[in-house]
Each structure stands twice: as C-alpha cells, then as structure tokens.
Amino acid sequence: xxxxxxxxxxxxxxxxxxxxxxxxxxxxxxxxxxxxxxxxxxxxxxxxxxxxxxxxxxxxxxxxxxxxxxxxxxxxxxxxxxxxxxxxxxxxxxxxxxxxxxxxxxxxxxxxx
Amino acid sequence: xxxxxxxxxxxxxxxxxxxxxxxxxxxxxxxxxxxxxxxxxxxxxxxxxxxxxxxxxxxxxxxxxxxxxxxxxxxxxxxxxxxxxxxxxxxxxxxxxxxxxxxxxxxxxxx
Numbered sequence: 001x002x003x004x005x006x007x008x009x010x011x012x013x014x015x016x017x018x019x020x021x022x023x024x025x026x027x028x029x030x031x032x033x034x035x036x037x038x039x040x041x042x043x044x045x046x047x048x049x050x051x052x053x054x055x056x057x058x059x060x061x062x063x064x065x066x067x068x069x070x071x072x073x074x075x076x077x078x079x080x081x082x083x084x085x086x087x088x089x090x091x092x093x094x095x096x097x098x099x100x101x102x103x104x105x106x107x108x109x110x111x112x113x
Numbered sequence: 114x115x116x117x118x119x120x121x122x123x124x125x126x127x128x129x130x131x132x133x134x135x136x137x138x139x140x141x142x143x144x145x146x147x148x149x150x151x152x153x154x155x156x157x158x159x160x161x162x163x164x165x166x167x168x169x170x171x172x173x174x175x176x177x178x179x180x181x182x183x184x185x186x187x188x189x190x191x192x193x194x195x196x197x198x199x200x201x202x203x204x205x206x207x208x209x210x211x212x213x214x215x216x217x218x219x220x221x222x223x224x
Contacts, residue, residue, distance in 0.1 A: 033212070042215060044214075100162070
C-alpha cells in the first residue's frame with residue numbers, strides 16, 4: 001500500500017530537549033516536505049526537498065532542521081524545541097512532476113512544555 | 114506570496130443537500146490545485162487534483178472547478194451524507210514548487 005509514515009504520532013517533550021520526527025514514504029517519490037498546522041493559520045510549509053541531498057526552506061523554517069540522505073526518508077529535527085513549536089506536523093511526498101497528487105502522513109501532534 | 118482563502122469557514126447542512134465550497138488564491142502562476150479532506154485526528158486525504166490547464170475534475174459525487182484567471186476554485190458535493198462531515202482544504206501548488214493551503218471549511222452534514 002502506498003503510504004507516508006510518520007513517527008511518533010504523539011509526543012510531549014520539554015523545552016530544549018532535542019527531538020526527531022521521522023517520515024518515510026514507499027512510493028519512490030522525489031519530492032518531500034514538512035508542514036505545521038496551527039488553528040487559524042492553516043498548513044504552512046517548513047522545509048522541502050526536491051531529491052536526495054537537496055533541501056530548501058519553506059515559509060516557517062526557523063527552529064527546524066531537515067536532512068535527505070535517502071530518497072525514502074525525510075526526518076524533521078528540532079534541536080532545541082520551544083513552546084511555540086507546539087503544533088500538528090505533517091509530512092508529504094509526491095513525484096517530481098506537477099500533475100500528480102501529493103500524499104500526506106497521518107500527522108504528529110507535538111507538545112513542548 | 115500566494116494567499117489562499119476558503120469561504121465559509123464552517124458550514125452545516127441537512128443530509129441530501131447539494132453544497133459548494135469556495136477557494137480563492139491571489140497568484141495565478143500555479144501548476145495545480147488540489148482538494149483534500151481532513152478528519153479529526155487524521156491526516157489529509159486527496160480528493161481531486163486539477164491541473165492549471167484544466168477547468169474541472171469529477172470523482173463520484175464530487176466535482177471541482179478551476180478558474181485561474183479569476184483565482185478561484187470550487188468544490189461541489191452532490192447529495193451530501195453524514196459521512197461527508199470533515200474539514201475540506203484546498204491547496205495551490207505554485208510554480209516555485211510550494212503548496213499554499215487555505216485554512217479550510219469545516220462541514221457538518223446533519224442526518
């Protein structure tokens with residue numbers, strides 16, 4: 001089954017404790033991206049990757065890091081989480097061509113206290 | 114920067130009614146526009162994708178239209194059912210390869 005898998009689904013952590021949210025896709029997609037969803041603001045792009053070793057900032061990259069060492073994986077790293085990073089996070093993937101749909105993971109609800 | 118707006122923010126209709134959800138965007142330089150459904154606590158499920166060169170797409174009871182020149186897309190749901198209750202999101206894929214999302218329309222279909 002074609003899917004994007006995020007882990008963990010839920011995470012509560014403390015300010016400053018480094019964490020990684022993993023994202024993996026099994027569709028051999030070139031393009032992967034991370035979003036955060038906040039009430040009243042909708043989904044906003046954090047980082048995206050056009051292919052292995054190619055990453056770029058989205059609209060809200062501050063406080064986040066990413067890496068793309070393998071095509072299937074695109075982890076999101078919070079080096080020093082802060083309470084304003086409490087949010088619902090989604091990973092997405094799609095083929096490079098623009099006429100195909102994007103697939104989203106089930107989301108990771110992160111709470112930073 | 115692309116701004117995507119969805120109106121109304123919330124909608125409540127009786128079962129069986131036909132309804133229209135609206136999405137507007139400010140920058141017409143898009144590759145495509147995609148409609149998603151989001152259920153509480155779940156991820157986004159793709160409903161329809163319209164290429165920039167297309168005017169509409171249909172899937173079952175759903176029909177989406179796109180008017181690039183006016184920066185508008187609509188999602189038409191025919192004969193609504195309680196199972197259609199969810200939040201509906203539209204997203205425009207810019208030529209810069211970034212998705213810009215609206216804030217969604219929360220739909221409740223009353224049995």
